[in-house]
Amino acid sequence: MAPTGRSVPWRQGHFLPEEALRTFGVTESADKLAIVISHDCDIVQTPSVEPNVEIVVGRAIETPDGNFTYSKNPRKLHLECTAGTQRFLVELVATDKMVVPKEGDTGLLKHAPRQDVRLSGGELVILQQWLAARYRRSAFPDEFDHRLTATGVRDQLLRILKQHGAHILAIYFDVDDGEDVAHIGPDNPYKLTISLLYSTEAAPDEAEHAAMELSKSVRSVFKKKCCLDGIHWKWIELADCEVLADTAMTVAQASFLKKWQTDYISFRSDPPQDMLGEV
Numbered sequence: 001m002a003p004t005g006r007s008v009p010w011r012q013g014h015f016l017p018e019e020a021l022r023t024f025g026v027t028e029s030a031d032k033l034a035i036v037i038s039h040d041c042d043i044v045q046t047p048s049v050e051p052n053v054e055i056v057v058g059r060a061i062e063t064p065d066g067n068f069t070y071s072k073n074p075r076k077l078h079l080e081c082t083a084g085t086q087r088f089l090v091e092l093v094a095t096d097k098m099v100v101p102k103e104g105d106t107g108l109l110k111h112a113p114r115q116d117v118r119l120s121g122g123e124l125v126i127l128q129q130w131l132a133a134r135y136r137r138s139a140f141p142d143e144f145d146h147r148l149t150a151t152g153v154r155d156q157l158l159r160i161l162k163q164h165g166a167h168i169l170a171i172y173f174d175v176d177d178g179e180d181v182a183h184i185g186p187d188n189p190y191k192l193t194i195s196l197l198y199s200t201e202a203a204p205d206e207a208e209h210a211a212m213e214l215s216k217s218v219r220s221v222f223k224k225k226c227c228l229d230g231i232h233w234k235w236i237e238l239a240d241c242e243v244l245a246d247t248a249m250t251v252a253q254a255s256f257l258k259k260w261q262t263d264y265i266s267f268r269s270d271p272p273q274d275m276l277g278e279v
């Protein structure tokens with residue numbers, strides 16, 4: 001008889017062994033892996049109530065891309081796994097989810113989770129945040145996001161974040177002090193304040209230095225793309241790009257500021273890009 005209730009060995013964040021991957025038809029290769037993403041309360045429920053478990057299939061990678069660490073991108077996550085006997089870096093893609101049965105000859109409960117690859121408590125929180133961001137994330141006005149893209153600022157931010165983003169937990173945007181303001185023409189710019197939140201968990205001095213370097217690069221990008229004569233702002237005015245430690249952000253700031261995902265996050269999925277002179 002399959003285990004039930006708290007005797008079920010599986011929990012959210014546990015990795016499937018190789019024999020389970022084969023059972024569920026995951027293509028065999030050295031870098032393939034799968035993680036349970038169902039909530040613990042659903043996993044331990046009897047199969048008559050919760051017959052299935054959701055997993056996400058991923059792969060092992062060598063180096064992280066700063067655009068995909070700390071749940072910055074809701075579609076892809078680069079996640080360290082440090083609590084097992086092997087230290088792994090994995091890439092997960094939100095669309096690569098599967099539903100597998102708990103019971104039966106091909107059920108998950110026929111298998112035990114891997115012990116050599118596991119998530120720490122903090123890493124599990126990052127996984128949970130990434131899963132939640134798929135359904136709950138900030139959206140900015142179409143016009144603001146259009147300007148961010150059409151000026152080339154967005155592509156430049158992604159480029160520099162790729163280099164420095166491993167230490168950055170989140171990027172927050174404050175657009176027009178939270179007010180919904182219409183902007184017509186390039187000489188009526190949005191006012192933007194950026195907050196770079198860095199991690200103090202592992203190497204706080206290194207992380208702060210990376211955040212400061214990123215701040216300098218961000219300021220340079222906006223100056224180059226949106227302040228062509230060095231005096232007058234067009235399209236988007238960068239009022240500030242501040243650096244914050246994760247221990248210093250207040251509840252009020254976290255509630256007021258909007259998290260900027262590295263994925264496309266305006267209300268439209270694929271808007272046509274007009275020339276800037278037509279904005």
